[in-house]
Amino acid sequence: MLVVTTWYPSPSAPESGAFIQRDVRMLRERHDVRVLHLAQPGIETGVEDDDGVPVTRVTMRRSSPIAVRRARRAVREAAVGVELVHSMSISSLLPLSRGVGLPWVHTEHWSALLAPETAPLAARLVGGVLVRRLGRPEVVVAVSDALARLIARYRRGPIEVIPNAVPAPTSRRHAGEAERVRLVSVGGLIERKRPLMAVAVVDELRRRGRDASLVLVGDGPLRAAVEQDVRARGLDGAVRLAGTIAPDEVSAYLADADVFFTATRSETFGVAIAEALRHGLPVVAGGEGGHREFIGPADGVLVDSDTPPAYADAVESALALAADGDAIARRAEERFSDAARQDAYDAVYRLAVERRAA
Secondary structure (H helix, E strand, O other): OEEEEOOOOEOOEOOOOHHHHHHHHHHOOOOOOEEEEEEOOOOOOEEEEEOOEEEEEEEOOOOOHHHHHHHHHHHHHHOOOOOOEEEEOHHHHHHHOOOOOOOEEEEEOOHHHOOHHHOOHHHHHHHHHHHHHHHOOOEEEEOOHHHHHHHOOOOOOOEEEOOOOOOOOOOOOOOOOOOEEEEEEEOOOOHHHOHHHHHHHHHHHHHOOOEEEEEEEEOOOOHHHHHHHHHHOOOOOOEEEEEOOOHHHHHHHHHOOOEEEEOOOOOOOOHHHHHHHHOOOOEEEEOOOHHHHOOOOOOEEEEOOOOHHHHHHHHHHHHOOHHHHHHHHHHHHHHHOHHHHHHHHHHHHHHHHHHHHO
């Protein structure tokens, strides 16, 4: 199997496409997998071994027709001797517009398909063209029901829903003190994730007399604005920016929290949210996105009002769920287990081969 993707971890961007890397490592347990990473300029190129998976990295400037044609040739060369092509991420459709004469499965994750206002104009324009190519693979996999419904506007063929890979805990959750409220958020410091709202919610909780603290795991263009807001509110000891960390280090931060909190505007799926649930953490999150499908009333609180008091109310409600952390973790494990996802992908691959042969 050849996986073609524009998102994949590299030495200079180890956090980029980590969820795709998790899928690849899961799939290689049953299949012979190689990866073609069509990287943005500035990313290292060449061939490397990623924990037993061969990864070939070539440059593809997405805005350059010449670069896309070169990437198309790279796909054809990499596909020699394989039985199936599995593309991941919408921008990987650029060099695959004509397919490669093999059974073809595509997995889509892009959050801006559900919330286009969260993406830059140029990305929305390109996405508007590429989404129409989702009719060409034999099977398309969406990571949520909401995304599947949107994709159904552009294709008549089968669409299967398989959730993203969700890392299992590597650290045991630590019980907190009754009077403290330890919040953790994992995600980029970008407008869509609304880290400034998160800071405002900590301020609101402390105004209510709560000993609230927040760790923001991740980085991004809003870091300076967040740091300035933290200082202006006098929250230097209450809000900590952990920056970018390795994916396997996230578990320790989740284990030290009472509630996972994100004021995200929208998520296609919400890997960090699902990972928090696997740790037994109740979740407080914005009310739009694919995470609505797996956060039940016993797992967390979804917030439809964009105000700090509304989110603070939700945090206080979610604290009552923390005592049932084992049940939260058990439900998440049943939903996101690798075995269930492997079986689902095997069924998708069989369907793609059958449709290609028909």
